[in-house]
Amino acid sequence: MARIKTEKNISRKDVIVTKAAALFREKGFKAASMRDLAEAVGVEAASLYNHIKSKTELLHELCFSVANRFLHKIDEIEAEPISSIAKVEKLLRFHINEMIMHYEEVYVSDREWKHLADPYLSNFQNQRRIYRKRFAAIIEKGIQNKEIKKIDAPTAVLIMLHAISGIESWHRSTQKISAAELEENMITILVGGLVNH
Amino acid sequence: MARIKTEKNISRKDVIVTKAAALFREKGFKAASMRDLAEAVGVEAASLYNHIKSKTELLHELCFSVANRFLHKIDEIEAEPISSIAKVEKLLRFHINEMIMHYEEVYVSDREWKHLADPYLSNFQNQRRIYRKRFAAIIEKGIQNKEIKKIDAPTAVLIMLHAISGIESWHRSTQKISAAELEENMITILVGGLVNH
DNA sequence: TAATATCGCTAACGGATGTTAGCAAAGATA
DNA sequence: TATCTTTGCTAACATCCGTTAGCGATATTA
Numbered sequence: 001m002a003r004i005k006t007e008k009n010i011s012r013k014d015v016i017v018t019k020a021a022a023l024f025r026e027k028g029f030k031a032a033s034m035r036d037l038a039e040a041v042g043v044e045a046a047s048l049y050n051h052i053k054s055k056t057e058l059l060h061e062l063c064f065s066v067a068n069r070f071l072h073k074i075d076e077i078e079a080e081p082i083s084s085i086a087k088v089e090k091l092l093r094f095h096i097n098e099m100i101m102h103y104e105e106v107y108v109s110d111r112e113w114k115h116l117a118d119p120y121l122s123n124f125q126n127q128r129r130i131y132r133k134r135f136a137a138i139i140e141k142g143i144q145n146k147e148i149k150k151i152d153a154p155t156a157v158l159i160m161l162h163a164i165s166g167i168e169s170w171h172r173s174t175q176k177i178s179a180a181e182l183e184e185n186m187i188t189i190l191v192g193g194l195v196n197h
Numbered sequence: 198m199a200r201i202k203t204e205k206n207i208s209r210k211d212v213i214v215t216k217a218a219a220l221f222r223e224k225g226f227k228a229a230s231m232r233d234l235a236e237a238v239g240v241e242a243a244s245l246y247n248h249i250k251s252k253t254e255l256l257h258e259l260c261f262s263v264a265n266r267f268l269h270k271i272d273e274i275e276a277e278p279i280s281s282i283a284k285v286e287k288l289l290r291f292h293i294n295e296m297i298m299h300y301e302e303v304y305v306s307d308r309e310w311k312h313l314a315d316p317y318l319s320n321f322q323n324q325r326r327i328y329r330k331r332f333a334a335i336i337e338k339g340i341q342n343k344e345i346k347k348i349d350a351p352t353a354v355l356i357m358l359h360a361i362s363g364i365e366s367w368h369r370s371t372q373k374i375s376a377a378e379l380e381e382n383m384i385t386i387l388v389g390g391l392v393n394h
Numbered sequence: 395t396a397a398t399a400t401c402g403c404t405a406a407c408g409g410a411t412g413t414t415a416g417c418a419a420a421g422a423t424a
Numbered sequence: 425t426a427t428c429t430t431t432g433c434t435a436a437c438a439t440c441c442g443t444t445a446g447c448g449a450t451a452t453t454a
Binding site: 027028030031111114115149151152154155156158159160161162163164165166167169170173177181182185186188189190191192193194197 | 224225227228308311312346348349351352353355356357358359360361362363364366367370374378379382383385386387388389390391394
């Protein structure tokens with residue numbers, strides 16, 4: 001009988017969620033089957049249900065844990081006594097690092113949230129909308145300060161967030177530049193596109 | 198008996214492909230069923246097979262028609278006697294307009310190509326890789342000319358392409374700025390992030 | 395109008411899917 | 425060791441999926 005291996009402070013459920021992130025990233029939520037997931041975990045499909053309620057629950061966990069991390073970060077950054085452009089840069093660096101280090105979860109949260117079911121779906125969409133508005137507000141402030149070019153702030157947010165999701169391609173590419181170089185390049189281009197010269 | 202309505206020069210297959218693009222965009226390729234598609238077309242699922250060979254064929258058509266449009270455009274732009282930064286701008290404007298006007302096809306091609314089956318899959322990935330390299334080469338040339346900042350060209354390409362895919366959010370947003378404004382904002386930020394001041 | 399090709403329908407297929415029931419093995423606790 | 429809880433297994437379910445066969449209806453052509 002093959003047991004799910006756990007280490008200290010990592011529940012069997014956590015193991016499943018982590019493997020699910022990798023699988024959902026690779027195949028997409030719909031195309032990834034519970035039998036696929038079971039195989040990745042090293043167990044039969046039915047056994048998964050001793051630890052989780054449903055396939056969608058896995059998606060909930062992934063989407064909301066990622067969303068919460070970003071919400072906490074923007075809370076923190078908004079409160080700091082620094083320039084708007086510095087706030088934007090800090091937020092971007094956080095996004096970049098999250099995408100570099102927790103790539104699978106972040107990617108899944110970004111691409112597969114459509115498959116959430118209500119009420120989680122509306123909830124997630126709301127959080128997302130609010131987050132983007134707060135991000136846009138920081139940029140708007142920077143425009144008023146003349147730190148940032150006169151641009152449409154929501155469009156800028158949209159560009160920043162989607163640009164960062166391109167790190168997915170970096171992960172899959174064979175000849176990667178280092179993570180640090182990637183971060184600096186992205187900041188150079190994105191912040192460089194915003195600042196008022 | 199409900200027939201698929203066609204207009205002049207539009208085959209029934211074209212009608213199906215177009216509806217498929219909308220459906221695949223909305224639900225994702227895997228989650229969109231042939232019965233969904235049939236309903237959107239106004240016909241029974243089995244009837245679709247009088248016009249198409251398979252569900253995947255729909256994806257082929259969408260992915261490759263989009264890819265071909267971009268390849269033709271980059272052919273054209275490479276040959277023009279203009280500065281590197283002007284080439285980048287032209288290419289970006291093309292991407293932006295494609296995403297604005299043929300949003301559903303472009304989006305599907307971008308997000309759902311993973312579900313292609315070999316040999317189409319490898320083929321598509323190759324075309325994509327080559328396209329990005331050609332795009333990167335234009336940027337690289339601009340860096341040598343000192344028109345463009347010293348950045349990692351592949352990373353810049355990645356940012357540009359993904360940033361543009363953010364237009365999807367613009368499409369779904371309720372209070373949109375105009376398409377023309379969107380284009381100018383994106384060019385301002387993205388080209389502004391590249392040019393060497 | 396008669397002959398032919400096109401198109402849409404119903405019915406059904408084989409297979410994959412998420413999930414449940416019920417039992418057995420293993421670990422934890424006493 | 426005896427008891428209880430946790431975990432995994434096999435088997436099976438209902439449902440959905442893409443797709444095919446075969447027939448009748450409709451449009452096209454002569």
